[in-house]
Amino acid sequence: MGLLPIINRWKNLVLAAVGLAFLLSLLVAFLLPNIYQSTAVFYPTNPETTDPDRIVSEGGKLQLGGRAEDLDRVITIGESQPVAELMIKRFDLYKHYNVGSPGDEKAEQDALEAFDKKLNIVHNDRDAIELTVEDNDKVLAARMANTLVQVIDSINQQLTFENRRSIIELYRDRASFLEKEFVQAHDSLLAARRRYGVYGMDRESRYIAKEIIETESALRRAEGEGNSGKAAGLRRALKGLTQADGGNVYNLESYTKGLDLITGLYSRFNDVQTRLQEARGAYETARLTISSRISSIYVVQKAFPATKKAKPVRSLIVISSVLITLVLSIIFITLLELYRGNLGLSSLRRVE
Known part of the structure; x- marks a missing residue:
């Protein structure tokens, strides 16, 4: 008063x-001037759940992100300088913000500051990301917001994409190595079969055993009858059937030795063959999945041109x-x- x-x-x-x-x-x-706001709302996902390798091989499912690291990662990507520079060049914001021409340091810095002021990325209370772009052109604001969401998604996918490129090289090298091992194991197995005459046929062992028994029985009969000439021939035949230096391709000594060797070689061959099939399957799966892109975010609401101005009041x-x-x-x-x-x-x- x-x-x-x-x-x-x-x-x-x-x-x-x-x-x-x-x-x-x-x-x-x-x-x-009237300033309009366009907002896009989306949920980030865990990169591990969107990795095609895991989805194909392990039957993984897409999981919406609510983890702090997923939210922080998306916000950090959206607020990074490379993303801002990409948006400025894509929409020619130098001209739109009237800051100068590209290549000028001051113009670039002014454009970055202007874009940063018009961008707002926040984590809301429902664990979603709200990305808001302000501009005096409401259509441009909506386009920029939707494009920025796509850019964030693309960069977020690169977190697994680059690793998958390295992994596919490992798959290819592993398949090539196992192919050489497979050829070597096959050649060793074939050489051993040729050397020892063991081809894995059902009647090989039965034939040798039958011939040895029959020859030995005939030898005993000839010795009992006193037929020395026949007995000498049967002894040579028995030696050929039982000893490696007897002259027979099929003989008990070589067959037994070859069978032990071929059993080991076949086990090795079978193991390499199984691993080679698995490596080829993994390589084919990796080649298929590296060309597949699964979105790393779930868009709840796309940005639309505002129906009324946000400011000034x-x-x-x-x-x-x-x-x-x-x-x-x-x-x-x-x-x-x-x-x-x-x-x-x-x-x-x-x-x-």
């Missing part, structure tokens, strides 16, 4: 200041300007009155 007399004395100045503030703020408010600008001017005017005239009062009091004391 003590200020009312002061305000009354200076009412013309106060009213002039308030009126001028009203007119200027009204002019500025209507000169400011012109009435708020005018009202706040008038109120601030009124308060500053009152402070100014109050200080002026106090100064005059102190000055008059000092003059009176000097007169006394």
Whole structure:
């Protein structure tokens, strides 16, 4: 109440200041361009669950992200400088923001700062990501928001894509190595079969055993009959059937030795063959999956052109300007009155 007399004395100045503030703020408010906001909402996913290798081989399922590391990773990608530079070049924001030409350091820095001010990426209370782009062109704002979501998705996929490229090289090298091992094992097995005459036929062992038994029986009969000539021939035949130096291709000694060797070689051959088939299957699967792209985010809401402006709130600008001017005017005239009062009091004391 003590200020009312002061305000009354200076009412013309106060009213002039308030009126001028009203007119200027009204002019500025209507000169400011309309700013529109477009928002896209999406959930990030765990990169491991979107890896095609895991989905194909392990039957994995897509899992929506709610983990702190997934949310932080997506926000970090969206706010990174490479993403901002890509968006600036794709939409020619140098011209749109009127900051200069590409290649100029100041123009590039101004464009980055302008884009950063118009971008907002936050983690909401429902574990989703809200990506908002502001611009005076509502259609451009929506396009930029949707494109930025795609860019984030693409970069997020690269986290597994680069690893898969390295893995497919390992699969190919492993398959090539096993192919050489397979050929070597096959050649060793074939050479052993040729050397020892063991081809794995059912009647090989039965034939040798039958011939040995029959020859030995005939030898015993010849010895019993006293037929030395026949017995000598049967002894040579028996030696050929039982000893490697007897001259027979099929003999018990070579067959047994070859059978033991071929059993080991066949086991090795079978193992390499199984591993080679698995390696070829893994390589073919890797080649198939590396060309497949599974989205690393789940878009809940795409960005659409805004139906109304987000700012400026012109009435708020005018009202706040008038109120601030009124308060500053009152402070100014109050200080002026106090100064005059102190000055008059000092003059009176000097007169006394």
